[in-house]
Amino acid sequence: MHEDKVAFILFVFLIISSCLCHSSPVDIWRIVLEPQNIQHVKRSRIRLRATQDIPHLAVHIGLSDLASFIYRAGLTDTLSSKGPFTVFGPSDLAFFQLPPESRKVLFTNNTLLKELLEYHVVKGSYFQSQFKNEELLDSLLPGYKIRINKYKKNTVTTASGAPLYLQDQIATNGIIQSLTSVMIPPAGTITYFVKTMSAFSILLKAVSVAGLADILNGAGPFTLFAPSDEAFFKLPSAELDKLLNDPKLIKNILLYHTLKGTVYSAGLTNGETVQTISNMSINITITSQGVEVNDAMVTMPDITVTNGAVHVINAVLLPSNLNSVTNDRYLHFFDNLNNEFNIVN
């Protein structure tokens, strides 16, 4: 079915480009929609366009590290087979920009390399235009899904947070969508992430006092700006104690750190304000140093979790009208969430 779509879209494109000079739009569509033309082009034209399988096309479009990793991981046969597959292919620079430790492990452990690459492949041919925002695609790594996001305001498409740059590269057995960063498979939900990372012991306590552990373990999707322990310790210790002993207050503060939907940094723009789940706005500033949220700096952006994204920040975000927040003004948003989202306990 996807092959048909690929062929059809290619066909429409070819017909339109070859007819534009001498036909009216009506003529073009009349020709396009004629069944015998569709059949004809499906058989002949597509072969003229795509001459290389996925590994060869990867080399051809400059993804040489990807091609050599595919070979090293023993995935050449799979990715040369009939497929079709869609490969989300990180650029050489993307592989280079991985933290040195990760690069080292990848270069020495072919099992891990294979798993990472399998996370970058899905069955079927997908053009960029066929993706839907928040769509989850099963990767070849069993149990792991790729989350697609399409951000209308800046027309960026991401795959598990990695922006697509060279789109819709057509191979004989599928499509390559190239990426400016490497996708890292999600370890678990937001709650799981907060629980397992030692840098978030205060946040973990806060989430539990606020009664938000279940909802942040649910389907979401959500985006959490996650203050590290270091961020919480910037608060006067009396204040911190007060917060951690006041469930309503801490819930409001945490919801001020949470967005509905998956917002990776590629979907943020400089100077914008975004609404939090507590329906208050936070200010986004993007500088050469990175992303700032109000007065906090994002120290580690774009962590993929199964139910959204996490950005680590170095200061706790406090709503300007903290006092009015404490009187429950915004809590009904939280109550509505229970109905709106599927909660996994």
Ligand SMILES: *[C@@H]1O[C@H](CO)[C@@H](O)[C@H](O)[C@H]1NC(C)=O
């Ligand atoms: C290589 O990676 C796999 C998969 O993550 C892991 O199970 C294995 O222990 C690693 N091997 C070495 C030698 O580190």
Ligand SMILES: *[C@@H]1O[C@H](CO)[C@@H](O)[C@H](O)[C@H]1NC(C)=O
């Ligand atoms: C959220 O706040 C805006 C004003 O900042 C308001 O217009 C809107 O109605 C609020 N949304 C809800 C659901 O109350």
Ligand SMILES: *[C@@H]1O[C@H](CO)[C@@H](O)[C@H](O)[C@H]1NC(C)=O
């Ligand atoms: C966000 O920016 C606006 C305009 O600069 C400012 O008035 C407001 O105080 C800022 N909000 C926060 C929470 O920093």
